[in-house]
Amino acid sequence: MKKSIALLALSLLLGTGAFAEDAYVITDLTLDNFWSKTGKAQEKVASVATRIMEQNKLNKRVPVFVVNKNNEPNAVTNPMSKVIEVYSGLLVCIDNDDELAFVLGHEMAHAVEAYRGPWSIFSTFYNSKSYEYKSDLKSIDYMVGAGYDPISAIIIGNKIFSEPYWDWGSTHPKGSKRLLEMYKYIYKKYPQYLTSSKTNNPYYKNFEYLFADELKGFRHKESVRRQKQLQREAI
Numbered sequence: 001m002k003k004s005i006a007l008l009a010l011s012l013l014l015g016t017g018a019f020a021e022d023a024y025v026i027t028d029l030t031l032d033n034f035w036s037k038t039g040k041a042q043e044k045v046a047s048v049a050t051r052i053m054e055q056n057k058l059n060k061r062v063p064v065f066v067v068n069k070n071n072e073p074n075a076v077t078n079p080m081s082k083v084i085e086v087y088s089g090l091l092v093c094i095d096n097d098d099e100l101a102f103v104l105g106h107e108m109a110h111a112v113e114a115y116r117g118p119w120s121i122f123s124t125f126y127n128s129k130s131y132e133y134k135s136d137l138k139s140i141d142y143m144v145g146a147g148y149d150p151i152s153a154i155i156i157g158n159k160i161f162s163e164p165y166w167d168w169g170s171t172h173p174k175g176s177k178r179l180l181e182m183y184k185y186i187y188k189k190y191p192q193y194l195t196s197s198k199t200n201n202p203y204y205k206n207f208e209y210l211f212a213d214e215l216k217g218f219r220h221k222e223s224v225r226r227q228k229q230l231q232r233e234a235i
Contacts (some may be wrong), residue, residue, distance in 0.1 A: 041066045045086055048097050049104050055146035062111045064104065066091070073160055077107045079114040079121045093159050098143070098152035098198070105139030128171040136178055137185045144193075150186050151198040154179055158203045179207055180214060187222065 034044045042065065049064040062082055069087040077084050084107040094100050113131065114121055124131045136157075140150045161175025172178075186193055198204060208215065 041088065041091055044097075045100065045104070048100050049084075049108075052101060052105055052108060052142050052146045056142050058108065058112065060112050060115050062108050064107075075103050075107050077110040077114070079110070079124065082111045082114055084108065084111060090160070094156065096152070098148045099156035101143050101146065101148040102139050102150075102153040102156050105142035106135045108142065109135035109138035129167070129173045132172050133178065133181055136182055140182060140185055140190070144190055149193060149196050149198050150182075150190055151193050151196045151201075151204060153182050154186075154207055155198065155201050155203045157182065158207050176211070180211060180218075183207075183211075183215065184218060187219070 031040070031044055031047055034040060045064055045066050049062070052058070053062065060082070062084060064084045064086065067085045067087050070089045072087045073090040073093050075084065075086045075090055084104070086103065086107075090103065091100075094103070110124070110131070113124060113135075136153070140153050143150045143153065157175065157179050161178055162170075162172065163175045164170060167174045167177075
């Protein structure tokens with residue numbers, strides 16, 4: 001018995017020594033320098049999620065976890081458990097807290113919607129595209145409410161939204177449609193962000209280039225609408 005204990009102690013000692021020698025430890029990692037270093041994904045995601053929930057005074061429980069799925073740049077919400085899973089493969093596409101805030105805000109919008117009961121869950125599945133648009137825009141509200149820049153919603157969306165030839169068999173709308181709706185929402189409700197420094201981001205510039213005609217037409221219609229509104233108010 002004593003011999004067995006001695007051998008066990010020796011093996012643990014040797015094992016610990018080998019681990020300590022081979023381990024790679026980042027000693028200066030903080031939540032603020034996370035995006036330039038490796039590690040602590042769960043803590044970073046939790047910190048942004050907590051800020052969104054606190055600043056927007058969300059009164060629902062929404063558990064958030066990072067799942068080790070490196071080949072899938074995705075995040076999902078279970079409507080039954082309200083659990084949000086952020087796949088590790090998505091984190092490599094994200095450059096800062098603002099972009100992560102859009103992803104988390106979108107999924108939180110799904111989770112909060114699911115709290116409305118079984119009928120709401122059924123409606124989400126039956127008319128999923130409508131709820132995707134709704135969650136995109138609600139996420140923008142959450143971002144602004146928590147002090148994040150909503151222009152980052154368009155930036156990360158332009159990175160990760162899919163663009164199938166048609167979307168009739170998909171649960172999500174085309175990425176281009178989602179991006180345009182997000183821009184229109186920001187233009188109408190949060191126009192002060194349209195001069196944000198993030199509008200110089202290459203992904204945002206690409207968005208403006210791709211949809212130059214659509215954006216020009218939309219801004220013209222909005223200008224005409226506002227002029228008519230001012231005229232009516234002046235009467």
